[in-house]
Amino acid sequence: MGQVLSVLDLQKVYEVKRSAFSVQKDLINALCGVSLELDKGKTTGIVGESGSGKSTLARCILLLERPDGGTISFLGRDLLNMPKGELKALRRQMQIIFQDPYSSLNPRKRIFDTIAEPLLFHGIVDRRDVKDKVMEILKNVGLDEDFINKYPHEMSGGQRQRVAIGRSLTTDPALIIADEPVSSLDVSIQAQIVNLFLDIKERTDIAMLFVSHDLNVVRFVSDEIVVMYKGRVVEAGLKDEVFLGPLHPYTKMLINAAKGEYSRREEDTSYDKGNGCPYYARCEERKDCCRESVPPLTGSKDHSVACFSVS
Amino acid sequence: MQLLDVTDLNTSFFIDNNVMHAVDGVSFSVPKGEIFGLVGESGCGKTMTALSVMRLVQPPGRIVKGQVVFEGKDLLGLSEREMEKVRGDRIGMVFQEPMSALNPVFRVGEQISEAIIIHKNVGKKEAKDRAVELLKQVGFDEPEKRYSQYPHQLSGGQRQRILIGIAISCGPSLVIADEPTTALDVATESQIINLLENLVNDSAMSMIFITHNLNIMRKLGKRIGIMYAGRMLEQNLVDVFFREPLHPYSKGLLSSIYGLAGNQKRLTAIPGSVPKLAELPRGCKFHPRCPYVMPVCREEEPVIKEVGKGQWVRCYLY
Incomplete structure (x- = not known):
């Protein structure tokens, strides 16, 4: 098993003006020391x-935003300190699928051109073979060949998202980041598209980051x-560990x-954000020590949590 | 005695010689003090149903036929003048987008008092007092301070509370909440749902809760109606519905979201896509996607019939 992605201690800070005319700026920590491996x-x-910073994380990994600290290693190479040319070549190995298939497809392009563009740009197939390749990709995402000459406006949201997924598969990437692809x-x-992701997972070796609320x-x-909250990882681990035995x-x-079981707790707005746990104001299990410092992420690789109530 | 009785409601859009039936023969009733959940995917006519009840359908749309009997009066027979007295006073409405439903240049408190002044014939001072009281009721700690804030100073959840405050400002007997939590986070969503539920329980108010999220309805309200392509396909009691849904569409919907409990490898998706109103199939509108389709489903549309107490379904299987 090869490691595709390793993110260590990623930081991203945004400056926000306090008001429209203010010179004072507030700093927003969109990412505070996020690490993950894939x-x-x-x-x-x-x-x-x-x-919570989940989209910022996705954008930073793809270098659509420049992180302020930390390292990103992709296929064993340090992304943040890499000559531009090499980075460009590496980019075809990573793809993104956006939330809204209405705005992420070019409305003036036929589906054929949308999918053929990356194939030709990266020189993956010859111009002669491009039509066959496009057909193959469409078939892989569950669309028949009639779609080849359609424009996005002739298609439903689910069909468009299939095209977007197909386009991301064209360059045979090592990593796909899907940012709220079914929301x-x-x-x-939604269920159809989720099943399509499962098919891709079974058929290929692509590593995926699936961002969703x-x-x-x-x-x-x-x-x-x-699990992220206010720019930090509060809990991480194997799926069943987290779902069947959530700790945070x-x-x-x-x-x-x-x-469908909603909590009855209201946010405690009287609490001033200090140095404590970011979840303090809403927490049902908070203790005094939670106000003092941010709990570190502790535990094993299979299941880790950042909470003082868990020992 | 039902508070609201909608019978055979039809609302159509007339565009370029085409007629699109956005709401087609919808009937349901809401008893006093109950929450009725209206569920469906986008474009199924759930919002149009709500707007028709409020008589807020804009041209080229028009209510073609039906009856909307509210507190013993047929709303569709009232003059516009009389209808204005019902809207906002007897029936309140909470919209989906708290961003765009509030006026950005007026203080939020004033937007609550406005409704009170119009409907309750009281002075500014008294309206303000009532508005502050309402702000407290919808869960603000410092109602006086909130009264003079502007919408942009509030978060999405807080704005939605203001909208709820406006909706209940005149003590309505019915509130229509149209996707009130769709734009909100999970945690905020739960606060808003709790708030709405408490308001209904405390004040014997009734509510039509419109949503595309079936999970919300699991714990909310007593009865649920499932809409598809402008029609009501099923009406059922909430607890029965989640155990044994009747219509094949309801079954499909439930199995496509039933994630957390099951251990299956794949979601059971409903094949195909939601039909466009302009290109509805013949016969049952769900038949192209239905796993139980029979020849008769392709020819003639089934009528909705009662199959048990409070259980209605539009399907030949029953």
């Missing part, structure tokens, strides 16, 4: 609510789970909410 053929699900689809279509979906596609109060709350 092996060939494995899928890691990243869960958390909006603002904008109808419930009955929907635990039901993540549970289906992932081997490992990383935040993970427990998320799992209950996914079952």
Whole structure:
């Protein structure tokens, strides 16, 4: 088993003006020391609510944003200190699938051109063979050949997402990052796309990072789970370890909410954000020591958690 | 005695000589003090049903026929003047997008008082007092301070609370909540759902809760209606529905989300996609995607019939 991706202590800070006319700036820690590893053929699900930093993490790994600290090693190479030319060549090994298939496909291009473009750009196939290759890719994502001449507006959301997935497969990547790939689809279509991801996983050796706020979906596609809250990893581990024996109060709350059991606790707004645990204000199991410092991520590779209540 | 009785409601859109039936023969009723869940995928007509009840359908859409009997009066027979008295006073509405439903240039408190002043014939001072009381009721710790804040100073969940405050400001007997939590995080979602549930329990108010998220309905309300392509396919009691759904579409929906409990390798997806209103199939609108399809389903659309107490289904299997 080869390691595809290793992220160590990743940091990303955004500066935000305090108000429209203010010169003072607030610093927002979008990522605070996030680490994760991903092996060939494995899928890691990243869960958390909006603002937890899960999309920032995805964007930093692809270097769509420049992280402020930490290291990213992809296929054994240090991404952050790499000549531009080499990086460009390595980029075809990593692909992203976005949330909204309505805006991530070019509305003026036929499906054929959308999928053929990366094939020709990277010189993967000859111009002569490109049509066969495009057909093959469409078939792999469950679309018949009639789609080849269609425009995105002639297709439903689920069909468009299939095209986006097909496009990401064109360059035979080592890593696919899927950022909320089913959230904008109808419930009955979501299951189809989730099944497509499972097919790809079975058929190929591609490592996947599956970013989603929907635990039901993540549970289906992932081997490992990383739970993020306010830019930190609060719990991580093998899927069943995390789902069947969640340790962090935040993970427990998320799992209950996914079952339809909603917590009764309101956020304690009187608590001033200090140096303590980022989840303190909402935590059901908080103790005094949680206000003093941020709990470190402890445990084994199979299951780790950042919480003082877990010993 | 039902608070709201909707019978054979039809709302259509007339575009370029085409007629699209956004709501087609929908009937349901909401008893006093109950939550009725209206569930379906995008474009199935659940929002159009709500807007028709409020008589807020905009041209080229029009309510073609049906009855909406609310507190003993047929709303579809009222003049626009009379309808204005019902809207916001007797029926409150909470919209999906708390960002765009609030006016950004007015203080949130004023937006609550506005409704009270219009409907309750009271002065500014008294309206403000009531608004502050409402802010407290929807869970704000410092209602006076919140009263004079602007929408941009509040988070999504807080804005949704303001909208709920506006919806209940005049003590309505029915609140229509249209996807009130879709734009919110899981944790905020649970707070808003708790708040709505408590309001219904405390004030004997009724509610139509519209959502595409079946999981929410697991613990909310007593009865549920499943819509598809403008039609009501099934109505059932919530606890029965999640154990034994009737319609093949409901079964498909449940198995495609039933993630956390099962251990299956694949989700049982419903094949195909949601039909467009302009290109509806003949016969049962679900037949191209139905695993139990029979010849008759392709020819003629089944009618919705009662198969048990409070259980209705539109399918030839029953």
